[in-house]
Amino acid sequence: MRMKIIVAAGFTCLLASGCGGAASSSDGVDSKATPTGTILPQRLDQPDTSPDLEADAPADDAPFSKQLEHELSVRTLKMAQGEGKATAQCPSDIESNKGRTAACTTTYDGLKIRWDVTIGDTAAWSESYVEYKATPSTGIITKAGVAKLLFGNYKGYIDYALCNNIPKATLVPLNVETKYKCEVVDKGKKPTGFATSTVRATEAGPRAY
Structure with missing residues (x-):
């Protein structure tokens, strides 16, 4: 007899998108303004592939x-x-x-x-x-996953993101703030040194807000 295959209880086919809209993350910041915070050390560029x-x-x-x-x-x-x-x-x-x-x-x-x-x-x-x-x-945070999230959330606006050294992959508690933070830098703008997003792990992938 063929063994049963499985479907998760309450499973939905479409996962919710990441929190945060496509609005500019640094509205009102002069592109020539001198940063007044601490510039985060890790640059995330748009992923080449999914x-x-x-x-x-x-x-x-x-x-x-x-x-x-x-x-x-x-x-x-x-x-x-x-x-x-x-x-x-x-x-x-x-x-x-x-x-x-x-x-x-x-x-x-x-x-x-x-x-x-x-x-x-x-x-x-x-x-x-x-x-x-x-x-x-527990949950997982990956550097690639955070990059994918931020470039998806701010598509059309983001030039790059700066974060505080997110590892390639690390275990973190689910659904709570982690120590990992990022600043989204819009096209034509310069970083301010102030993180605009705190990263969280969820079962649907990373979230940042």
Whole structure:
């Protein structure tokens, strides 16, 4: 019998865009004004490419544990929003029965995230799918993900961004302010030395406001 594949409970197909509109971040600042704050040291330019956020899919008849590992790998990549691969490991004996729980681990750029998984009901629209809930133990911030976010939020206005040394990838708590801050520098403007955005990690990727 073909094993069930899975769909996340409450999953939405379209992720919310990053906070912050396309308005200029330095309106009213003279392009020749002398900076009065501390210029942040790390420059982020527009990314050349968009990262691949899809992990290699297992075969349709792969064991349920492999289907679950694929789902969690994809969710980890979407959280990171950066180049790289994610792998996952779940107990091989986990079954698609309601109420079953398991602890899985995903790895991205050497960073490990624990996911607490609970299996839910069979999907109302198909017996081949089952709902599940998976809660990550922490979030991820990547330099590439923040660059992608800022150039998306301020498309048409931003020249570059200055940040305080965001690592290539690092673990941070979910949905709270981090120590990482950025200033968006508009086209034709100079940096003021004042950070305009504080970075946060969410399951949908970084946010900055």
